[in-house]
Amino acid sequence: MQLVIEAIISLLLIAGGVFVFIGSLGMAHLRDFYMRLHGPTKATTLGIGCMLIASMVYFWSVEGKPDIQEMLITLFLFITAPVSAHLLAKTGLHLQLPHIDTTEGKPVELRDEEVGDKPVPHPDRGHG
């Protein structure tokens, strides 16, 4: 029984680690800002979820009573991850960050003439 629990915990930990790693990999090597957003918002959520479940199972087996604190962390993560991703994307659009040429679709937000206010200067490049 102990062995089964340990196996489950280690599997979850490894899966979590792999997902978080792939998420960070995506952030490091995808081509443009908007694509990089996808890594941390998704792969990381499940990765951390796996680790938290592992922690929950571990303390359940050690202390003998279930502990739902980890569930709260997961819940907060699910609430905050999309909001921060949305804000980052909005900021990217506002700064008119470039996207790779194969991106299809031309959102109004990235056309100069239709954005109401002048875009704020880019932190590195100024308006140019």
Next chain:
Amino acid sequence: MITPRSWLPTPVLSILLLIVWLLLVRSYAFGQFVLGGTLAIVIPLLTYRFWDARPRIKKPFKLLRYGLRVLGDIVTANFEVAYLISNPWRTLKPHFIEYPLILEERFTITLLASTISLTPGTVSANLRMDGKSLLIHALNVDDEEALIEQIRERYERPLKEIYEC
């Protein structure tokens, strides 16, 4: 905006805050009830101006089913995105998509936008000021129409049923 109603503008939120507080400190001592109770009363009083009135849930069971479906989709989304990222031979076809909304309430639109961000290959990027369309960035799309249709049938219609009609 929620109309101020004496000292307890949002009773459900207050109870939720108290429960979360007790779970976080992992103790059910009397002192924690007092502290959590104070927070549960003070926080809504300070923040109720920022809250939209929450539309009533008309079909709670559908909401439960929706939650489970989203949870399942989050898992598949992770596998999909992990596969897309880690496969070096695949050329991605990123896509900006304008998604015409049929939802009207701000609260439900927020729910939809969060769902889109958490599920396969899409991040909601911008809600237009008029509240009629949502800009979505998708990581890899073959058929734009199909994706819009999928979001419409899978998430937006259930949300509409649960809250609005």
